[in-house]
Amino acid sequence: MNSPLWIWQQSDWPHFQWQSDALAPLLRSCVEMQGRLLGKIGSIDALSECENILDTLLQNIVTSSAIEGEQLNVGSVRSSLARRLGIHEQGATTARSEGLAELMLDATRGYDQPLTLQPCSPGITGCSQRRKKA
Numbered sequence: 117m118n119s120p121l122w123i124w125q126q127s128d129w130p131h132f133q134w135q136s137d138a139l140a141p142l143l144r145s146c147v148e149m150q151g152r153l154l155g156k157i158g159s160i161d162a163l164s165e166c167e168n169i170l171d172t173l174l175q176n177i178v179t180s181s182a183i184e185g186e187q188l189n190v191g192s193v194r195s196s197l198a199r200r201l202g203i204h205e206q207g208a209t210t211a212r213s214e215g216l217a218e219l220m221l222d223a224t225r226g227y228d229q230p231l232t233l234q235p236c237s238p239g240i241t242g243c244s245q246r247r248k249k250a
Contacts, residue, residue, distance in 0.1 A: 173197055174194050177193055197217045199217075
């Protein structure tokens, strides 16, 4: 039996029902594992945390670009991200890698701020300047 791949392909979309008795043990297990993960994260030093963030953001950019069929200079993108995160890392950057780093950090840092229609201007560091100040 083939079940629909996407949530919007479900026959009862968007009016779902669930069985609390079936979900409760799974949610308890998830919360327990989340607690363990948060405990482990608490033992990571600041530099390791920054490097993990760098690696995660870099992987996101590279994977997203690959989906679009784009080949990136990974070292250049990594250097651009590292510089913006305050991590000292040697490496040449390009205007493209700087733009991708700026875009990713804007998307992940100011996600809870209202957007305006004003686009980023070339040369401005941090697109967050286009967000309305609350």
